[in-house]
Amino acid sequence: MNIFERLMQLDRRWVFLLLAIVCVITYASSFEVPILVEPEVRSIFQFIDTLPKGSVVFVPMDYDPGSMAELHPMTYAIVEQCWRKEFKVLITALSQNGPGMADQAIREIVDSLKVPKTYNGVSYPAREIVNGVDYAFLGYKPYPAIVILGMGQNFRLPFPLDYYGTPLDSLPMMRDIQNYSDIACAINISGTNATDYWISYGQGRFGFPLAIGVTGVSTAQYYPYLGSRQIFGIMGGMLGAAEYEELADNAGNAKDAMRVQLSAHLVIIAFVIMGNVGFFATMRKRKRGLAEGGR
Amino acid sequence: MMKQQIPRLIVLVFGAFLLFQFFVPHESSEWIYEFLLDWTIIIGVFALAVGIWSLFNVHVEKIKTKKFGWKYSYVTVIGFVGMVTFGFTSQNGQEWGWFFPFVAAVLLTVLMIVQAGATKGNALPFLGAAAFFALCATVIAWLDTTWSFYFQTSVPLQSFMFRRMFDNILISLHATTFSLLAFFIASAAYRAFRARNIMASLLLLAALVVMSRFNPYLEPIFGEHVSRLSNWLMNVPNLAAQRAVIMGIGLGMVATALKVVLGIERNYMGKG
């Protein structure tokens, strides 16, 4: 029996073996995977990338440890990019269990800024990120919708003090920031339904440029807003995070997982194609066999 | 009569009531509804005894007939009894005292009973041993004060052994069994995705497009429209298919349920 027939009736355990080997190797190794970036992610990156130095980016982190795995990579990539490009970052956490996690994330990113890096060919020096100068973390307040509306009037109304208890007026960067009209854009990274409030009450009422990063499951339901121009970009789950890391040239957890994902997919697709090649190659033979049987 | 008519009558009564309860928002109807749901839970708990009985029967039978792999039946029994023991006891302090000897005694008791059930010869020695171990267990439980039984409060659900068994053993087994899917989905795709006829080809093509939606290595082959195409596939033909299937299922369900309530379909309940 020829190679194709062997291919046709290949024992499935070869499939298992190959898949397992590929997964383990790719997991262990650390090669770069090219990630196909979708326009809705690229638009976010480009928007931030083209902002002038010193502009304010608002990053509400409305998620809790539950959806950390998917959403943390987005936050890390975006905030680091902002600080590398010497923007000021304004952060809130409108999810009950969010603040502690957000605070920890901020500290980690601050540490990563202490070493010089080269992203997309541009080399950035090490920077000392100062609370109140480069960023302000406002913390948590209940009733997201009302908080969002209040901030539209003035950040000081929902947050007279920041997360660490300092009055906003005594933070240097907050001096000339009153409300949404003073921010360049808001990137809402959310695992809760706060995203709806950001779209309808925040962007809808005050009309600042808004982009969102959401968990994989809830990605589809926000695409309509992209069509209606209410948001200028959307990052969906692990994949979206990986795409952004790709754009920011700043590989993180998301890309690690994607590496294994991609190779596993390739293996599966390859096997499907092999199966079909074998199928068509042996088709004529099978037909003849049938004919002889008929005779 | 007793064996058939009355069960059917019960089905009719309860079915009809719950059918109309749906349209009555009033408090009283809600009260009855919730009460009935409690019934199902309670009966379920009592039924569990039946299930466990069957479980033990099966394994005793296996051991008795020395059926292929009968030795492993002991593992199941031990696992079950162990988990139950952990589920009824909890430490008082940090000390373990005689807890594990107690568990061992309980396990041995049950194993002896199982053996007595499974043996072809004289069961008495096993029963005697069972009684002995049971006695040991009781004595330990009586004397040892480092741990105690909790039958009426759910304290043991948070106890050391129970939680560790769940977090480390059950979760591992669960997650791993689940993750076998990663391989099975591959082998299934390899075996079944062959363009035998037009339907298989459609299945194959749709699956391939959606799978390769974010795969950069395939970009030169499919072009960058593939992600939009897969998005379209998910939101248009998939949506249409789901609608058709959901509606069909809905009608099928209602038909079946109606037949059962009206007693047209009687096959679900025994006759003789």
Place this chain on the structure above:
Amino acid sequence: MDYTTFLWTTAGAFLTLCIFSFLYKDNPFYKFAEHLFAGLSAGYFAMILWHNGLIPKLMYARLDDGNWYLLWLDSSKPWYLIPALLGILMWARFSKKYQWVSRFPLAMYIGIGAGMAIPLEMRARVNEQLSAMMRSIDWSHFFGTNGFNLLDTMSGLSQSIVFIGAICGLVYFFFSKAHTGVFGGMAKFGIWILMIGFGASFGFTVMARVSLFINRMQFLDQRWIKPAIAPSAPWWYELVLYFVAAVVVAYAAWELAVFLRRKKNPETNQVI
């Protein structure tokens, strides 16, 4: 990582490997893990049902207030006696002779299920989908909401494809009419749409399934291997690691030997 945690994790890791060994073939390790899993899970479920199902429903307030209690009879909720009795009827299954008594609670169960399903499923699966189907199709943007774009899921074209697809899908589910002529054509189109939809949702799941396996790899790597070979860890952690590895390697070698001396089943090319 203290040694109890490490040992528990090791047990979890070992069982993980046992389950994965099933991918090669059924083997003693898998049999062990499987039977353990069955026993533990049955015990776990029994405990959960006892502590969260039976006690709260029947004996929750027991001894904690002035009410008097007798077994499950609670002077504040005497009506809970009924389900308790019904539950006890389930135990008639222990006797072969009076098994049929248990049909009363069973009939109640099925009655509740069927009766509840009729309006609920009709509403959730038929009415809601019907309303969704009747949403207006965007005729003004028939070829895409912004410019000509066939892959626009919101365009009138896509929406009408959804509509027609759903209708044809329903046609496919007709039982009492032969699929011939125009009707047959619609049915054929319907099943095509179904197949495309199924293919798409198959492809969509692959990613999630693969990530399950990735999670298990991360578990083995980050929770088990890394802590064991960490310089801070006690020396014998690593030995445990090597021991488990040795077991795996030994088994693999053994199976390889068997594989090399294998006989093939002539018709299926599989190892017997």
Place this chain on the structure above:
Amino acid sequence: MRHKLKLVLVLVLCAWTTAAAQTDTALGDSVSAAPALPPPLPVTNLQAFDTDNDHGHAITLTWEKSADDGAGENSVLAYEVFRWFPFQVDVVDALRKSVSETRDAVRAFRIDLPRAENALHELSEDPGKLRTIRFNVARPSDSTFELTVDYAIRALEDTIAFMRENAPILKNRTKPLQQDLEKALARLPQAHANYPKDGEWRSLGKALVGSTTYTNTGSKETTADGFFPDYADLYYRVEAVTVDESIRSEAATVGPVQSRGQWFHTGKVPVLGFVLMFFVFTLTFVQMAKKGANLYVRPLSGIEAVDDAIGRATEMGRPILYLLGIGTATDVSTIASFSILGRVAKRVAEYQTSIIVPCYDPIVMAVAQEVVKSSYLDAARADDYKQESVFFVTNYQFAYVAAVNGIMLRERPATNIYMGKFMAESLLLAETGTLAGSIQIAGTDEIAQIPFFIVACDYTLIGEELYAASAYLGREPVLLGSLKAQDWAKVVIMAVALIGMLGTALGWPAFAQMFQVTG
């Protein structure tokens, strides 16, 4: 020690109040930098009525937006809604709280008393154990205290004495407390009636800017906070609030209004209509079938496969594996599967081959045993029936899968039949089945799982076909009649969908709205 306990209670109370306070204020305290605004104009045309189609205990308010909302000063941020609470409510809440606290205390004592005694015992034996002894005063996994031995012993003795002394007292207190609570609840309607005497306005919450309606839903449980009785006179008022809490419009008041439950849900009429239609169809066609009208049903390959599969099993002398899925006996798909099992088991009994039915749920197992047994009776082979062939495995999804996979590879059944509710395990089972070289027939109503069955099984009943299978296998005219009813229901649905779609397209949405289910 007593003081210690009191202290704990006080602390708990403090924590509770502070927590409550925290969740109360949405916007922090008013801020120096806040711009001074003129008070906005009040809402107009405020109306209150019982919420329709509910179990009562709910009132809906409607009003017309303040002139400063979206227009004018545009200073309105939210509408704060108040209800008039008689002080009797506080009495009720206090009683409720003390009842639950007493219960908790009694329960805590019952758990802690043995622990305390045990701890004392250990300590008196070996003072060195002090470091390791964990005993908590309030409830499990709470604060631990490490003190010098003699103090610890004294404290323990004190605690034990305190518990021994107080447990019975508390236990006897709960009953009278409950009775007081019931009395107090009974007085509530009267207390509501003598508005505005001995009561005050309290805030219920805020409705966001732009909204013109608010529903005050109380609990129907007398044991829950936020309970308010039906048929009691309630009074409401609404104020427009600016970002600065202190600046608000004057109030619009409405009342008295009573809540009550309804006996028919008007929003669900379309469902009722469809159910009745279906009912009529079914009865009609069943009658026709009984009269002997010839009812054609198109062949289903999956169904025909069943017979061949059983025959194959007989030839190979291997058993048939029938899985009812992981549904409970209240799932319709499982019920449908029962009747299919009945048909299959009958054939199996006739061919004198054997059937294995591992079950996921004890009740499902019990029913399955009844079904199989009676099928054997029908086939007049009652003595071939072995109850052990229908057995319970476990009630834990993947443990069930693992066990069944094992059975497939060891028993090597000639045919696997999957009918009912299947979740993620569908592919795990089906793939192992193919590995074991069995013929596989599947049918499920879990849409997400159908693709996997189609891919891995030889024959798949898609969705509705699962529910038709029993009728097909049974071939009883009555059941075929009900299939006819299903088809006609489909015709009606298609017609309605078409008309509705065209209607909405041609500007006649009324028809589509007729079928809208609300609530």
